Amino acid sequence: MSTIVNEVRKGFYLDSVALMRLSAEIAAMGGIEEAVLMIGTPSNLQIMHDAGVLNATGENAGPNDLVIALRADGKGSANRALAHANKSLEGGALTSSQTEAKARTLRGGISLHPQANLALISTPGSYAAREARSALDAGLNVMIFSDNVSLEDETTLKQQAKARDLIVMGPDCGTAYLNGTPLAFANSLSHVTTPATTAAIAASGTGLQEFAVLLSRLGGNLKHGIGVGGRDLSDAVGAISTLQAIDLLAADNSVEQIVLISKPPGANTAKEVFEKLASCGKKVIACVFGYQQSDMPAGIEYAANLRDAAELASGNQFIEQGVEPLASELAAKVNSDGKQIVGLYSGGTLCTETQLALQKAGLNTASNAPAGTSANADNADNAAGSHLILDLGADEYTVGRPHPMMEPLVRVDAFTDALNNPSVAVIILDVVLGYGAHEDPSRAIVEVLSNHAVSHRPVIIACICGTESDPQGLQAQRNALTDAGIIVSNSNCGAAELAAAVVQHVS
Amino acid sequence: MSARELLDNGPQVIGVGLQGFVDDLKSQGVAATALDWRPPASKNTQALAAAEQLSTGSVSEMINKANAQAMERMHSADPVLIDVQLAADAIDGLGDHLILHAGPPIAWEDMCGPMQGAVAGAIVLEGWAKNLDAAFKLAATDKITFEPNHHHDAVGPMTGIVTQSMPLMVVENKTFGNRSYCAINEGLGKVMRFGGNDESVLERLRWLESTLGPLLADTLLACDGVGLKNIISRGLSMGDEMHQRNVACTSLILRELAPTMARVGDPDTVSEALTFIAGNDQFFLNVAMAMGKAIMDPVRDIGGSSVVTAMCRNGTEFGIRVSGCGDQWFTAPVEMPRGLYFPGFTEKDANPDMGDSTIVETIGLGGFAMAASPAVAGFVGAGGAADAVTYTNQMAEITCARNPEWTIPALDFAGVPSGIDICKVMNSGITPTINTGIAHREPGIGQVGAGVVNAPLGCFEQACVALSERLSAS
Numbered sequence: 011m012s013t014i015v016n017e018v019r020k021g022f023y024l025d026s027v028a029l030m031r032l033s034a035e036i037a038a039m040g041g042i043e044e045a046v047l048m049i050g051t052p053s054n055l056q057i058m059h060d061a062g063v064l065n066a067t068g069e070n071a072g073p074n075d076l077v078i079a080l081r082a083d084g085k086g087s088a089n090r091a092l093a094h095a096n097k098s099l100e101g102g103a104l105t106s107s108q109t110e111a112k113a114r115t116l117r118g119g120i121s122l123h124p125q126a127n128l129a130l131i132s133t134p135g136s137y138a139a140r141e142a143r144s145a146l147d148a149g150l151n152v153m154i155f156s157d158n159v160s161l162e163d164e165t166t167l168k169q170q171a172k173a174r175d176l177i178v179m180g181p182d183c184g185t186a187y188l189n190g191t192p193l194a195f196a197n198s199l200s201h202v203t204t205p206a207t208t209a210a211i212a213a214s215g216t217g218l219q220e221f222a223v224l225l226s227r228l229g230g231n232l233k234h235g236i237g238v239g240g241r242d243l244s245d246a247v248g249a250i251s252t253l254q255a256i257d258l259l260a261a262d263n264s265v266e267q268i269v270l271i272s273k274p275p276g277a278n279t280a281k282e283v284f285e286k287l288a289s290c291g292k293k294v295i296a297c298v299f300g301y302q303q304s305d306m307p308a309g310i311e312y313a314a315n316l317r318d319a320a321e322l323a324s325g326n327q328f329i330e331q332g333v334e335p336l337a338s339e340l341a342a343k344v345n346s347d348g349k350q351i352v353g354l355y356s357g358g359t360l361c362t363e364t365q366l367a368l369q370k371a372g373l374n375t376a377s378n379a380p381a382g383t384s385a386n387a388d389n390a391d392n393a394a395g396s397h398l399i400l401d402l403g404a405d406e407y408t409v410g411r412p413h414p415m416m417e418p419l420v421r422v423d424a425f426t427d428a429l430n431n432p433s434v435a436v437i438i439l440d441v442v443l444g445y446g447a448h449e450d451p452s453r454a455i456v457e458v459l460s461n462h463a464v465s466h467r468p469v470i471i472a473c474i475c476g477t478e479s480d481p482q483g484l485q486a487q488r489n490a491l492t493d494a495g496i497i498v499s500n501s502n503c504g505a506a507e508l509a510a511a512v513v514q515h516v517s
Numbered sequence: 518m519s520a521r522e523l524l525d526n527g528p529q530v531i532g533v534g535l536q537g538f539v540d541d542l543k544s545q546g547v548a549a550t551a552l553d554w555r556p557p558a559s560k561n562t563q564a565l566a567a568a569e570q571l572s573t574g575s576v577s578e579m580i581n582k583a584n585a586q587a588m589e590r591m592h593s594a595d596p597v598l599i600d601v602q603l604a605a606d607a608i609d610g611l612g613d614h615l616i617l618h619a620g621p622p623i624a625w626e627d628m629c630g631p632m633q634g635a636v637a638g639a640i641v642l643e644g645w646a647k648n649l650d651a652a653f654k655l656a657a658t659d660k661i662t663f664e665p666n667h668h669h670d671a672v673g674p675m676t677g678i679v680t681q682s683m684p685l686m687v688v689e690n691k692t693f694g695n696r697s698y699c700a701i702n703e704g705l706g707k708v709m710r711f712g713g714n715d716e717s718v719l720e721r722l723r724w725l726e727s728t729l730g731p732l733l734a735d736t737l738l739a740c741d742g743v744g745l746k747n748i749i750s751r752g753l754s755m756g757d758e759m760h761q762r763n764v765a766c767t768s769l770i771l772r773e774l775a776p777t778m779a780r781v782g783d784p785d786t787v788s789e790a791l792t793f794i795a796g797n798d799q800f801f802l803n804v805a806m807a808m809g810k811a812i813m814d815p816v817r818d819i820g821g822s823s824v825v826t827a828m829c830r831n832g833t834e835f836g837i838r839v840s841g842c843g844d845q846w847f848t849a850p851v852e853m854p855r856g857l858y859f860p861g862f863t864e865k866d867a868n869p870d871m872g873d874s875t876i877v878e879t880i881g882l883g884g885f886a887m888a889a890s891p892a893v894a895g896f897v898g899a900g901g902a903a904d905a906v907t908y909t910n911q912m913a914e915i916t917c918a919r920n921p922e923w924t925i926p927a928l929d930f931a932g933v934p935s936g937i938d939i940c941k942v943m944n945s946g947i948t949p950t951i952n953t954g955i956a957h958r959e960p961g962i963g964q965v966g967a968g969v970v971n972a973p974l975g976c977f978e979q980a981c982v983a984l985s986e987r988l989s990a991s
Contacts, residue, residue: 027761027895030857030967046860053706061860079860111907112553115945118914119531123550127518127526132534137556140944141533143573150531151523155538177520189527191547194538200545234524258524445541 012043015080015088016068022076023049024099029076036095041087042080047095050075116144130193131180132156138181139163146170146178153237154180155194161246164239168250177254180239184215184446187222187235195219195415196235197444201479202226206233208323209259211252212271213240216357216442217316220475221271221297224320224501227477228328233265245276249283256283260290267293269319271359274300284310295322299362300382314370315363317503328500333511340436340469340497340508341515348435348468349516351509352428353399354421356414357475360440360502361401367506373397373513379404397513399438400424415447418454425458434468435516436509440502443476443487450482452490464495471509473502558946564978567985568943571823576988580841580940583822587840588918588936590819591880594812595691598770598804599742601734603726605681607698608669612681614645617666619677619873620831621846625656625663629832631712631868634960635676636661638714642722643680649714667827667838670814671698672806672873675710675956676832683722684730688745688807690815697810701725701733704797705964710872712960729790732782733774740777743770745808746922749882752801753933754926758890759805760874760883761952761967766801767794802874809876818843820991823984824917825937828879828949828972832871832956837976839939841984849975854955856968857895868956870970875951881920881933884950884969885912889925889933893952902927908950909934915941915949939984942977 029047036045048054050071058064063079071077082088113119129145135158159181171178186193212218222232238251288309297313306312313319355361362381376385376393379401385392499505530549532539542549640652685698707713755765822840834848851870877883887908894905912934919932948971955966
C-alpha cells in the first residue's frame with residue numbers, strides 16, 4: 011500500500027529546473043514511487059494532483075510555498091526521502107561535476123591556455139598529421155610523438171612550419187628538451203646545477219636521453235635537445251627541421267656547443283647540414299652512428315658514440331676503471347658452452363650503439379634492427395654464430411603490446427629464454443628511467459632472476475639511462491640491480507665494451 | 518609563438534593524446550593543458566575527406582573569408598519587433614489548404630503524433646473540416662499542402678503549425694530590410710505547439726487572432742517597434758538563454774510594451790493581454806525565434822561559407838541549411854532529448870525532438886549560451902554553474918567567433934559562441950547542444966518535460982560533402 015507524504019515550506023522559492031532535478035534525484039531513491047518538488051501555483055497543484063502525489067497538506071499550499079510531495083512504499087522510505095530533500099534544499103541543490111573541464115579540440119585548448127606555444131601530439135598516427143596541421147594553423151610549434159605519419163605529410167608539415175617561423179619536432183619524436191624542460195620520454199635534469207650551455211639535435215628517443223644523462227654525470231648540462239624525427243635527415247625530407255634547429259641554436263647566446271646525434275644523413279642532405287654546422291659559429295660535435303672519423307667534415311668534432319660525445323661536450327671523462335680486471339673475473343664465471351652476447355634493448359638508439367661497439371671490438375652481430383655490418387636476425391642462416399642484439403621496442407614486438415619502456419614485463423620472455431640458453435655468455439639490458447618510463451623498470455628484471463641461481467646463469471650487464479632526479483630515482487634502481495648480482499655500467503657503450511671483453515676472454 | 522620564443526621561454530604545452538605527458542609537465546611546474554582528444558566521431562569516410570579538404574590550404578582560406586563575411590552580417594543585424602499581422606497578410610500565397618510546419622519538408626504520413634494532432638486542430642480552426650475526425654481524413658488527402666515555415670520567412674516552436682488566420686509577430690532586420698515571422702506563444706499546458714487540438718486550444722487561438730494580436734500590433738505601431746538586440750544583452754545578464762528560460766526577456770519586453778499598450782487599448786483588454794503575457798515565462802521565446810530567423814536570413818547565400826544558417830526539426834527529421842549551399846536541406850533522423858520530466862511522465866512518453874526553435878542556437882543562444890543560465894544547466898544531468906560554462910566553451914569550439922554584443926557575465930563578459938561552422942563540427946565530432954522542451958508523443962497532451970538534445974552528425978556530414986562538391990565545381 012502506497013503512502014503519500016506532503017510537506018509544505020512556506021515562502022520558499024527555488025528555480026523550477028533545480029526543483030525538477032532534485033525531484034528526479036529523490037524519485038530514484040529506494041522505495042519512492044514518485045517524488046515532486048514544486049512551487050504551489052494552482053497549475054502546479056493540478057499537475058501534482060494528476061500525478062497522484064498530493065494530500066490535504068499539499069493542497070493547502072500557496073503560490074509562494076514549496077511543496078515536497080512523495081508517494082512511497084511506506085513511512086520509512088518517505089521519511090528518508092524527505093530528510094534527503096530537506097538536506098539538499100539547505101545546501102546548493104545543484105553541484106557541478108568535479109572533473110576538470112577539458113577542451114576537445116586544439117582551438118578550444120588554446121582558448122583555455124592562450125599562452126601555449128607547443129602542441130605535443132601523441133594520438134594514433136593516422137590522426138597526428140591533421141592535429142599537427144591545426145596546431146600550425148593556430149600558431150603553435152609541434153612535437154609529434156606519434157609514429158606512422160606519412161613521409162609526404164611530414165615534409166608538408168615541416169615546410170608549412172618553416173614558412174611561419176615554427177618548428178615541427180618528429181614524427182616519432184620520443185624525447186625533447188626545451189630550455190631545460192624535458193618533454194615526453196625524457197630524464198629529469200633538475201638536480202644539475204651547472205650552467206646549461208650544450209644543445210643537441212637528435213633524431214628521437216633514447217639517443218638524446220642517453221646523451222643528456224651522460225652529460226649530466228660528467229658535470230655538463232643540456233639547455234635544448236631538439237628531436238627532429240628519424241627521417242628528417244633523409245633526402246626525402248631534406249633536413250628541414252635540422253637546418254632550422256641549427257639556425258635557432260646558432261642564434262642562442264647561451265648555447266656554446268651543438269651536438270648532432272643521428273644516423274648517417276642522406277647523401278644530398280649531408281653536405282648542406284654539415285656545411286651549416288661547420289659555419290654556425292659554435293663548437294660542433296657529431297655522433298653519427300656508422301661514421302668513421304674520416305667521414306667527418308672539417309670543423310666538426312667526431313664522437314664515435316654517445317659517451318664520447320658527452321665527454322667531448324663536458325670536457326670531462328668517466329674515470330676509467332677499465333674493463334680489466336672485471337672482464338676476466340666475469341669470464342671465469344661463464345659456463346663452458348657460453349659464447350654469445352644477447353642484448354635485449356628497449357631503446358632503439360642504444361641497440362644501434364651496442365651493435366657498432368661490438369663490431370668495433372671485432373665481433374659479428376645480428377639484429378632485428380641491423381646497424382653497421384649486422385646481419386638481419388630474421389635470417390637464421392646469416393645470423394648463426396653472431397651476437398644477437400635485439401630492439402624489443404621495434405614494431406614487430408609492440409603490435410598490440412605496450413612498449414618495453416612503459417611495460418618492462420614484455421621483455422620477460424626473451425630474458426628468461428636467454429637465461430636458460432647454455433650458449434649465452436652475457437646478457438645486456440638497458441634500464442630506461444625518466445618521465446614516461448615505467449615507475450620501477452628494475453623490478454621485472456629482478457623478479458625473473460629470483461628463479462635463477464647466480465652460479466648457473468650468464469653474466470648480466472645493465473646500463474641505466476637515468477638520473478638522480480628522475481621519478482624512479484637512479485640510486486634505488488641501481489641498488490636493486492646490483493643486489494641481484496647484475497653489473498651496472500656507467501654508460502651503454504661501456505656495457506657493450508665490457509660484454510665484448512668478457513666473451514673475448516671466454517674464447 | 519615562434520620557434521625562437523619556444524626555445525627562449527621554454528614550452529607551454531597543449532597535450533593532444535596521452536594524458537601522462539601533461540601530468541609529467543605539470544609535476545615539474547610547467548604550464549600544460551591536456552585536451553580531451555578523441556578520434557573523429559564520424560564513420561563516413563567521404564564526409565571526413567570532404568571536411569579535410571575544406572579545412573586545408575587555399576580552400577580553407579577561401580572559406581574563412583566567406584565565414585568572416587557571414588559573421589559580419591550576423592553581428593551587424595539590427596532586429597526590431599515591429600508589428601503583428603495575420604499570416605494571410607504577412608506571407609505571400611498563404612491561403613486555403615496550405616499548412617506551414619516546423620522543420621525540414623515532411624509528408625503527412627511521416628509526421629509524428631503531435632504534429633498530426635496540431636495539423637488537425639488547425640484544419641478545424643480554419644473551418645476546412647467540421648471536426649477532428651474529418652480533419653485527420655482531409656489531411657491525408659492531396660487537398661492539403663504542407664510546406665516548411667522556413668520556406669516562407671517564418672519559424673514556429675514545436676509543431677510550428679501556421680495557417681492563414683493566425684496572427685504572426687513580425688521582426689524586421691533594419692540593417693538588411695528583411696522580415697521574419699513567428700506565431701504568438703500560446704502559453705503552457707494544452708497548446709497547439711505540443712499537438713493540442715481540442716476546443717480550449719482553438720478558443721485560445723481565436724482570442725490571439727481577435728484580441729491580443731491586434732492590440733500588440735497597435736502597441737508596436739504606436740511605439741515604433743521594440744529593438745531586440747539590447748533586450749537579449751540584458752536578458753543574458755539576468756539568467757536567460759532564450760530557449761528554456763525567457764523569464765527575464767519576457768519581463769523586459771513587457772516593460773517596453775505596457776506603457777504604450779495602456780495608451781492605445783481599452784483597459785479591460787489591456788489587463789487581459791498583460792495578464793496573459795505575464796503569466797507565460799516563455800512568451801519571449803517566439804520573439805527570439807523570429808529574431809533569429811531575421812538575423813540568419815541575410816547570411817543564407819554566401820558562396821563558400823560553411824556557417825549554418827538554420828537548424829530545425831519536424832519531429833521526425835532534423836534539418837540544417839548552410840550558407841554556402843543556399844537553401845538546400847541536409848537532414849538526418851532526430852534524436853531523443855535527455856532531460857527531466859514533469860510528475861507522472863517518463864522518457865517513454867517523450868516525442869522525438871521537434872520545432873524551429875533551434876534557430877536560437879543557430880544565433881548563439883539556447884544551449885550555446887548555457888553559461889548565462891546556470892539554472893537551465895540542471896537539465897544536462899549533473900549540471901551546476903561550472904558545467905554550464907563547459908557547455909558554452911565547448912560550443913565555442915565549433916563556432917567561428919564570439920558575439921561581441923551578447924556577453925555572459927560569468928565568462929568575464931566573453932560573448933556567446935556565434936556562427937556554427939560545419940567543418941569544425943565534423944573535425945571535432947562536437948555537435949550543437951540544444952535546450953528544448955519535450956512534447957508528449959500522443960497529440961493533445963502537451964509538454965511533459967525539458968532537456969537537451971544534440972543535432973545529429975549526419976546533417977553535417979552531408980553538408981560537408983555538398984559544400985566540398987560545390988567548391989570543386991566552381
